[in-house]
Amino acid sequence: MSDKPLIPVYLDLVPCHGCGACAEVAPDLFGMDQSVERPFLKADEGPENEVRQAIAYCPNDCITTDEE
Ligand code: SF4
Structure with missing residues (x-):
């Protein structure tokens, strides 16, 4: 993840309907658990742009x- 600034990322699955967009646009941060069709976080922080x-x-x- 080089020297880019990192910021926290939080995931609330209550409103999630499992579209998978998060895992498509930020695959380093989100994976998809296909057994429940919901994403999971791979890290608790990531590059700000991602x-x-x-x-x-x-x-x-x-x-x-x-x-802030
Ligand atoms: S799968 Fe990812 S992008 Fe889609 S609703 Fe859930 S958290 Fe949001």
Whole structure:
């Protein structure tokens, strides 16, 4: 993950419907558990651009970070 700034990433599965967009746009941060069709976090923080892209692509606002 080189020297890019890292920010926290949180995943709330309650509103998640398993579309898989997070794992497609940020495969280093999210995997998909195909047995339950829900994503899981691979890390508790990631490069800011990847975290923000995953947040932007999630249709159900399941993904968050710490906001200042
Ligand atoms: S993008 Fe959001 S709704 Fe879709 S699988 Fe990921 S967390 Fe769930």
